[in-house]
Amino acid sequence: xxxxxxxxxxxxxxxxxxxxxxxxxxxxxxxxxxxxxxxxxxxxxxxxxxxxxxxxxxxxxxxxxxxxxxxxxxxxxxxxxxxxxxxxxxxxxxxxxxxxxxxxxxxxxxxxxxxxxxxxxxxxxxxxxxxxxxxxxxxxxxxxxxxxxxxxxxxxxxxxxxxxxxxxxxxxxxxxxxxxxxxxxxxxxxxxxxxxxxxxxxxxxxxxxxxxxxxxxxxxxxxxxxxxxxxxxxxxxxxxxxxxxxxxxxxxxxxxxxxxxxxxxxxxxxxxxxxxxxxxxxxxxxxxxxxxxxxxxxxxxxxxxxxxxxxxxxxxxxxxxxxxxxxxxxxxxxxxxxxxxxxxxxxxxxxxxxxxx
Amino acid sequence: xxxxxxxxxxxxxxxxxxxxxxxxxxxxxxxxxxxxxxxxxxxxxxxxxxxxxxxxxxxxxxxxxxxxxxxxxxxxxxxxxxxxxxxxxxxxxxxxxxxxxxxxxxxxxxxxxxxxxxxxxxxxxxxxxxxxxxxxxxxxxxxxxxxxxxxxxxxxxxxxxxxxxxxxxxxxxxxxxxxxxxxxxxxxxxxxxxxxxxxxxxxxxxxxxxxxxxxxxxxxxxxxxxxxxxxxxxxxxxxxxxxxxxxxxxxxxxxxxxxxxxxxxxxxxxxxxxxxxxxxxxxxxxxxxxxxxxxxxxxxxxxxxxxxxxxxxxxxxxxxxxxxxxxxxxxxxxxxxxxx
Numbered sequence: 001x002x003x004x005x006x007x008x009x010x011x012x013x014x015x016x017x018x019x020x021x022x023x024x025x026x027x028x029x030x031x032x033x034x035x036x037x038x039x040x041x042x043x044x045x046x047x048x049x050x051x052x053x054x055x056x057x058x059x060x061x062x063x064x065x066x067x068x069x070x071x072x073x074x075x076x077x078x079x080x081x082x083x084x085x086x087x088x089x090x091x092x093x094x095x096x097x098x099x100x101x102x103x104x105x106x107x108x109x110x111x112x113x114x115x116x117x118x119x120x121x122x123x124x125x126x127x128x129x130x131x132x133x134x135x136x137x138x139x140x141x142x143x144x145x146x147x148x149x150x151x152x153x154x155x156x157x158x159x160x161x162x163x164x165x166x167x168x169x170x171x172x173x174x175x176x177x178x179x180x181x182x183x184x185x186x187x188x189x190x191x192x193x194x195x196x197x198x199x200x201x202x203x204x205x206x207x208x209x210x211x212x213x214x215x216x217x218x219x220x221x222x223x224x225x226x227x228x229x230x231x232x233x234x235x236x237x238x239x240x241x242x243x244x245x246x247x248x249x250x251x252x253x254x255x256x257x258x259x260x261x262x263x264x265x266x267x268x269x270x271x272x273x274x275x276x277x278x279x280x281x282x283x284x285x286x287x288x289x290x291x292x293x294x295x296x297x298x299x300x301x302x303x304x305x306x307x308x309x310x311x312x313x314x315x316x317x318x319x320x321x322x323x324x325x326x327x328x329x330x331x332x333x334x335x336x337x338x339x340x341x342x343x344x345x346x347x348x349x350x351x352x353x354x355x356x357x
Numbered sequence: 358x359x360x361x362x363x364x365x366x367x368x369x370x371x372x373x374x375x376x377x378x379x380x381x382x383x384x385x386x387x388x389x390x391x392x393x394x395x396x397x398x399x400x401x402x403x404x405x406x407x408x409x410x411x412x413x414x415x416x417x418x419x420x421x422x423x424x425x426x427x428x429x430x431x432x433x434x435x436x437x438x439x440x441x442x443x444x445x446x447x448x449x450x451x452x453x454x455x456x457x458x459x460x461x462x463x464x465x466x467x468x469x470x471x472x473x474x475x476x477x478x479x480x481x482x483x484x485x486x487x488x489x490x491x492x493x494x495x496x497x498x499x500x501x502x503x504x505x506x507x508x509x510x511x512x513x514x515x516x517x518x519x520x521x522x523x524x525x526x527x528x529x530x531x532x533x534x535x536x537x538x539x540x541x542x543x544x545x546x547x548x549x550x551x552x553x554x555x556x557x558x559x560x561x562x563x564x565x566x567x568x569x570x571x572x573x574x575x576x577x578x579x580x581x582x583x584x585x586x587x588x589x590x591x592x593x594x595x596x597x598x599x600x601x602x603x604x605x606x607x608x609x610x611x612x613x614x615x616x617x618x619x620x621x622x623x624x625x626x627x628x629x630x631x632x633x634x635x636x637x638x639x640x641x642x643x644x645x646x647x648x649x650x651x652x653x654x655x656x657x658x659x660x661x662x663x664x665x666x667x668x669x670x671x672x673x674x675x676x677x678x679x680x681x682x683x684x685x686x687x688x689x690x691x692x693x694x695x696x697x
Contacts (some may be wrong), residue, residue, distance in 0.1 A: 019609030029377055044611070044650035074604065076633040077583070083588055088609070122587075133590050133635075152592050153603030153615070211610055211642070217650030276570040296418040 004182060004323050007031060008162075008170060011068075011178040015104065015157040017088045018069040018210045021045045028068055028204045035188045036202065042221060045206035046214035051188060055197035055342045062337060063302075064187070064203045065215050065291040066180035067208030067231065070173070071315055073101065073156035080116060081143050082136035082276055085156060089209030094129040094135035095316045099186070100159045103139050105150035110159065111139040158317035168249060168323045175319040177208070179309050179326050180230040184331030187337070194334075197342045208291050215291035219298035225345050226303050228336070229292035229293070230329055233282060233308035235320065246310040249322035251278030252329045255306030259288040259296055264305040266354035271335050275327045282308060303348060307332065358531055358675065361385070362515060363508040365523040366645050367460060371425025371442045371501050372557045375399055378421050378523075380553050385530050389537035395566060400561040401551040405533060411689045413545030416571035417532075417682075418562050418640040419525030419578065420555030423518070424664055425453060425503040428484070428496050435488030437463065437496050440479065444637075447479050447507030447671075449665040455502040461486050461495045463502070504666035513596065513672050520668035524658050524675060525577035526551055532682040541687050552640055562640030566647035573614065573652050573690060574644035577682065579668070580605075580634050580657035591633070593659050596671040598628030599678040602655035607638025608645060613693045614654035618685065625684045627677050652693055656682060 011031075016024025023049045029039055036049035047068070054057045071089030078084065083103070087093070097115035102108050114136045118124035121134050137156060141149065162172035184202050191200060201222050205214030207232075219227060233253050236245040246253050254268050272279045287293045288306050296304040309329050312320040370378035379401050388394055401421070408414055424443035431437050450465045451473075457463070463486040467477045484502075488494035496502075506518040529549050536543060548569045552561035555578075566574060580600050583591030586642040593600045601618045602610050615631075622629040634657075641653040658678050661669040 019604070020612055030394065042650055043652060074633065076635075077590060086604075088604075152633060153468060207609065211607065211646065213646045213650065218644045219648035354553070 002130055004186065004326055005164070005170065007185060008178060008182045008326070011181055012013055012162060012172055014077055015155065016068055016070055017072040017155050017157060018207045020155055021069050021206045024068050025204065029124035031185050032188065032202065035192045041215065042218050044213050044217050046204040046218045047204040048218060048222065049202040051191060051200040051202065053198045053200065054195050059197065059199045059200055059347055060342065061199040061201055061222060062340065063203055063219060063222055063227040063295065064184055064333060065203045065205050065227060065229045065295060066184045067177045067214065067291055068181050068204035069206055069209050071209050072158060073208055075103070075150055075152055075154045075156065077152060078143065078146065081141065081146060082138050083146070083150060085132065085135060085137055087132055087157070090315050092315045093132045093135065096135055097130065099317055101137060101156050102159045102315060103137060104155045104157065107149065109139040109149065110233050111137045111156070114138045137317050160317050164330065169320060170323060171320040173317040173319065175311060175321050176232045176314055179232060179311070179321050180329065183230055183309065183326050183329035183333065186327060187333035188256065190331065190334035190335055194338055196338045196340070198340045200337055205291055212294035215300060216294040219295050219302060223299060224302060227292070227295040228305045228307060228333065229290045229295060230307045230333065231290040232311035232314065232321070234314060235310035235312035237312040246280050246282065246319065248312060249324050251280060252310040252325055252332065253280045253282035253310065255282050255284045255288055255292070255308065259292050259304060260306055261303035262350065262352050262354045264303055268305060268307065268336060271339065272332055275331065275335060277332055293340045358527060359515070359672070361530065362524065362527050363517070365506060365520045365526055366517040369503040370421055370423055371440045371454060371503050372449060372554045374424040374458060374501055375421040375553045379551065382421065382526060382530065384460045386533055386549065389533050394603050396565060398561045398564050399553040400565045402550040402565055402569070403533065405537065405547045406543050406545055408546035409544035412546060412689055413524070413572040414546045414569065416550055416566055416569050416644060416685070417529055417573045418550040418552050418574065420522045420552045420561065420640060420645065421526060421592050422553055422556050423503055423521065423523070424556050425501055428498055428500045430498060431491045431496065433490065435486070435490050435494040437484040437486060437494065438480070439484055442501060444664050445479065446664060447476055447482060450479070450482055453666055455484060456505045457496055457500050457502040459495065459500060462505070468484045473696040506666040515672055516667050516669045518666045518668065520660055520670055521579045521663050524579060524660070524670055526644065528577050528658065528675065528678045528682060531679045532686065534681070535683050536686060541683070543687050544689055545686060547686060550563045550615065555640055559638070559640055559643035563643035563647060566644040566651065570648060571644070571651055574641060576640040576644070576652065577678070578639040578655060578657060579660035579663055579670070580632050581663050582659050582661050585661060593632050594628050595618070595659050595661060595669070597630050599674055600630045600632035600657040600659055602632045602634065602657050605634035605638045606636045608642035610641070610654045611652040614652050617690055618654055618656070621684050622681055625680065627681045627684065629681065660676050
């Protein structure tokens with residue numbers, strides 16, 4: 001567990017907002033260098049790591065996708081001594097006022113999100129949270145200095161230090177979806193020491209929070225036979241009722257719905273049961289809201305699976321997750337890959353009648 | 358260039374019905390082209406130049422189509438109900454004039470019963486073409502129309518319909534012409550794409566990017582501004598030069614492409630502005646996710662009142678957009694960091 005925690009803390013220490021994944025990609029590359037046979041950066045910034053299988057060439061390939069991009073803010077203009085901002089990815093604006101941030105200008109500047117009083121906002125209502133377009137970021141410079149050091153389009157990332165809570169719980173920004181990158185890293189470590197027939201393409205995808213551009217283009221580039229997306233899902237907590245959320249620390253979720261190939265779902269479930277990895281079935285009636293949506297529809301279509309890690313306070317700077325669930329996701333992924341026989345694709349058909357009980 | 362803007366803007370070309378405008382553009386570009394293709398979706402693709410050792414295969418895209426309306430029903434008294442082709446806002450419709458592709462003119466009004474205190478939705482609006490019954494109505498279900506508005510110059514500003522994106526089309530045509538006629542050196546193999554069906558989902562750009570498989574893509578389109586009374590909170594202003602897009606509602610420009618565009622503008626002392634647009638997107642979005650991915654950017658011409666019949670651009674911005682595009686295309690692109 002300490003290694004899992006250290007890796008997670010390291011991966012959220014670097015900015016990597018959607019479209020600007022460079023800094024975090026470098027950290028992931030360091031973590032993957034010793035456990036992959038080849039590393040490459042895609043044309044839109046996804047990190048693609050190959051771990052060769054032991055089967056005879058040409059081997060089938062599985063793509064394991066975890067997005068590494070994070071949500072944050074971007075400078076959209078000036079308002080006196082302050083900055084106007086817009087979001088990168090879907091930021092929950094209600095929790096922003098008072099947060100500390102880092103403005104990545106000509107140099108990194110510490111800043112805070114300020115909220116103008118309601119009477120200064122058109123149609124302002126004290127009872128309602130202030131809309132993103134009226135929030136300001138103050139870095140303590142005057143208007144002239146501000147214009148020299150910060151330009152429109154500069155990124156702003158969240159600056160909270162991670163909080164370790166109890167033995168297994170961590171809170172911090174960007175846990176969506178660096179926790180899954182950690183899970184994938186654990187799976188690669190596991191698979192390094194055991195025989196697996198298939199080639200594994202581990203992909204830390206770019207731009208999931210905006211357009212899924214990373215997953216879409218890597219799937220085209222790598223042409224995998226199968227794909228799995230690992231992402232976070234809604235953790236049970238205040239305001240997240242049981243029928244819409246999954247408890248923290250009590251296992252991963254296995255996606256079920258049109259995005260998910262029913263036989264892959266059944267296979268993951270069987271393995272989870274055998275290994276006594278706790279899980280919940282997560283119905284995904286329309287889009288899954290993960291890279292899987294893009295992966296499934298790439299090229300001629302790819303049988304796809306979604307595994308998720310419950311997380312509280314999604315898209316805020318204080319996301320919360322259990323380390324146990326991260327490890328479970330990693331172990332489940334590794335086991336699925338290790339068990340794939342070379343001729344798996346010959347046997348795979350779309351069967352809906354798999355048992356869900 | 359003004360006569361070309363006037364000519365292109367006045368030709369009707371709603372999404373999916375780009376024949377007339379495509380023919381007009383083709384006539385202008387054919388003398389300069391190495392090759393001209395019209396593909397299955399009606400995109401006009403013009404190839405120019407050869408790829409040198411330090412060159413790229415580059416796709417430049419400006420869309421031919423404009424927003425319009427399509428007739429959905431003709432009632433007993435000859436009034437025509439309609440739906441939008443592309444993003445048609447009711448606020449810009451009432452009192453407007455439309456022209457159907459068959460030449461029929463009409464005016465748009467609204468159901469008085471609903472009142473005007475609240476903005477009526479499109480289904481409360483109708484087109485009056487002067488008919489009294491379906492029998493004498495020159496418009497039938499499925500007929501399409503564009504908004505009508507003549508070309509005007511207001512000082513340095515140009516106002517007309519369809520500047521979204523005929524102004525981009527003009528910028529591409531003019532850049533191609535300069536490269537060709539002034540015999541400018543370019544290390545690149547350039548594909549000037551005049552794309553179709555942008556307003557209904559970037560359709561033409563997606564398929565032409567798949568066809569071309571470019572190393573780099575740039576769209577040339579309009580962007581909104583934040584310089585009107587109590588307007589949106591946006592830094593782009595008319596008359597302060599072309600805008601280099603950092604992001605819009607549907608795409609994040611590749612930061613390496615943004616840096617290349619900004620440094621080229623600075624090098625050639627061309628005024629420019631950085632753009633963040635909250636709603637809407639351009640062909641670059643479709644190009645970016647094509648095949649294994651394409652680094653993209655967008656050169657935007659600032660435009661007030663986008664998607665109204667009176668779109669307004671600054672002529673100086675248009676000239677500077679051409680200068681910037683020619684500068685970008687004439688020189689090597691610095692190695693994109695992270696590229697193999």
